Amino acid sequence: MNIFRKLEQYWQHPLLYWPLVILIAAATPFTFAPYYHFWLMPLLFGALIRLIELRPRFAVITAYLFGLIGYTAQFYWIHTALHDVSGLPDSYAIPLTFLLPAFLALYPAICFWVWRKCNLSRWAKTGLLLPILWTLAEFARERFLTGFGWGAIGYSQIIKDSPLAGFAPLGGIHMVTLATAFLSAWLVLLIDNHGRLKHRLLPLFLIVALCSVGYISQQTEYTRPDGSTSTVALVQGNIEQNLKWKEEQIIPTIQKYYEQISKTSADIVILPETALPLMRQDLPEGILEQFAEQAQSNGSALAIGISQYTPDGNGYENAVINLSDYHNSTSDTIPYYAKNHLVPFGEYKPLPAITERLYKMMDMPLADFQKGGDNQAPLVMKDQKVAFNICYEDGFGDELIATAKRSTLLANISNMAWYGKSNAMYQQLQQSQARAMELGRYMVRATNTGATAIISPKGTIVAEAQPDTETVLEGHVKGYIGETPYMKAGGSIWLISILAVIGVFLILIGRKKPE
Numbered sequence: 001m002n003i004f005r006k007l008e009q010y011w012q013h014p015l016l017y018w019p020l021v022i023l024i025a026a027a028t029p030f031t032f033a034p035y036y037h038f039w040l041m042p043l044l045f046g047a048l049i050r051l052i053e054l055r056p057r058f059a060v061i062t063a064y065l066f067g068l069i070g071y072t073a074q075f076y077w078i079h080t081a082l083h084d085v086s087g088l089p090d091s092y093a094i095p096l097t098f099l100l101p102a103f104l105a106l107y108p109a110i111c112f113w114v115w116r117k118c119n120l121s122r123w124a125k126t127g128l129l130l131p132i133l134w135t136l137a138e139f140a141r142e143r144f145l146t147g148f149g150w151g152a153i154g155y156s157q158i159i160k161d162s163p164l165a166g167f168a169p170l171g172g173i174h175m176v177t178l179a180t181a182f183l184s185a186w187l188v189l190l191i192d193n194h195g196r197l198k199h200r201l202l203p204l205f206l207i208v209a210l211c212s213v214g215y216i217s218q219q220t221e222y223t224r225p226d227g228s229t230s231t232v233a234l235v236q237g238n239i240e241q242n243l244k245w246k247e248e249q250i251i252p253t254i255q256k257y258y259e260q261i262s263k264t265s266a267d268i269v270i271l272p273e274t275a276l277p278l279m280r281q282d283l284p285e286g287i288l289e290q291f292a293e294q295a296q297s298n299g300s301a302l303a304i305g306i307s308q309y310t311p312d313g314n315g316y317e318n319a320v321i322n323l324s325d326y327h328n329s330t331s332d333t334i335p336y337y338a339k340n341h342l343v344p345f346g347e348y349k350p351l352p353a354i355t356e357r358l359y360k361m362m363d364m365p366l367a368d369f370q371k372g373g374d375n376q377a378p379l380v381m382k383d384q385k386v387a388f389n390i391c392y393e394d395g396f397g398d399e400l401i402a403t404a405k406r407s408t409l410l411a412n413i414s415n416m417a418w419y420g421k422s423n424a425m426y427q428q429l430q431q432s433q434a435r436a437m438e439l440g441r442y443m444v445r446a447t448n449t450g451a452t453a454i455i456s457p458k459g460t461i462v463a464e465a466q467p468d469t470e471t472v473l474e475g476h477v478k479g480y481i482g483e484t485p486y487m488k489a490g491g492s493i494w495l496i497s498i499l500a501v502i503g504v505f506l507i508l509i510g511r512k513k514p515e
Contacts, residue, residue: 067105166217223440338372
């Protein structure tokens with residue numbers, strides 16, 4: 001009996017089993033940015049798999065507890081947004097902080113519920129079916145009720161040191177999640193195997209093959225430079241969220257951003273999400289013209305994040321406007337991108353009859369935006385065609401493909417001041433790294449408080465501004481053209497479809513007879 005067998009005799013005891021599950025889940029934040037301990041996730045997820053194998057009767061409750069603790073530890077910043085910034089009393093803020101993790105934990109619970117119902121060999125059940133079910137659950141989590149894909153285990157591998165990151169341009173973040181789940185399951189089969197040495201060769205071979213394919217993909221150039229090089233200036237205003245919309249702060253904020261853009265002569269200058277705290281149509285007369293003229297005199301193309309009324313005047317949009325060729329006669333035809341994938345309960349009210357009272361208690365202006373529409377055109381800025389997305393949208397790679405195909409540069413504008421000095425900004429930064437890998441282009445990020453950064457097509461952070469400071473991050477980018485395999489396939493739906501077919505097949509042949 002090896003050391004693992006001896007340890008497992010203790011792990012199965014409730015006094016150790018449940019604390020181990022909690023400890024494993026609580027450690028998951030360290031696998032993501034800003035810590036980037038990518039090697040830890042396969043070990044943690046593998047440990048969860050083995051613990052559940054030891055006590056399969058408790059598979060569902062174990063998976064739910066893992067999700068509840070893990071997602072709460074990762075998304076603790078929900079409380080920051082609700083209480084510290086929005087002013088919601090703790091009597092509401094604390095329960096609401098647990099509400100999202102409590103809902104998201106249903107996905108791993110359902111995954112292991114289905115897994116437990118199947119009567120297959122260990123190899124088929126743990127080594128094949130479980131990673132497929134987990135990936136399908138993560139996909140469903142990203143899509144259902146507008147989706148929330150933060151914390152998918154694939155994001156833990158989005159760093160150049162992880163060979164599994166190489167699966168991002170092949171099949172998107174869900175292929176990285178699948179690869180991570182496979183690696184975890186095969187590690188379990190490698191280490192916890194009753195057979196002789198020869199029975200360990202298959203999982204060892206699969207692990208080596210998996211990492212090798214990922215590494216080779218990392219070294220492959222799927223897109224190529226188009227010959228253009230541009231300097232970029234990413235403006236970080238560092239405006240506190242609880243001051244942002246106050247009337248007395250409007251002029252100082254406008255003045256601050258004007259001074260920041262006046263000091264740079266970069267080819268492309270980008271201000272963060274809702275940088276100017278007024279509707280575009282409500283700005284004092286001549287403000288946009290002054291911004292545009294200053295940028296143009298410096299030789300810069302300027303994009304500004306700002307809210308605006310919809311053309312019919314009955315709603316408003318979260319937009320980024322392109323002032324590159326702006327003058328008064330074109331004020332009604334400013335090129336812009338308007339956010340399309342809105343944040344439920346943050347940018348629109350899916351259940352107004354229930355939540356209206358909470359909105360009245362919180363300092364949350366503009367909580368009912370309109371969608372901008374699918375497949376909006378890139379904004380032309382100097383030599384680059386810039387595919388913008390705004391904040392939350394950066395978590396949905398499939399939705400960015402159509403515009404990215406027509407672009408040479410990706411850009412995200414965000415305002416993470418809602419989440420204070422928490423890890424939320426870095427978790428979003430890692431999502432931008434994933435998008436750069438998936439779409440094979442530079443990604444630039446202009447944020448209010450952080451993480452403002454320039455990211456290479458390989459997902460490497462080329463430059464990053466100090467968070468929570470007023471600064472302008474300057475750097476160089478190259479325009480890229482071409483399509484990754486992920487883009488050519490039109491997203492991850494083909495992968496999910498194949499996995500669903502395989503999963504259903506395995507479930508059908510492994511169904512248990514009713515007890």
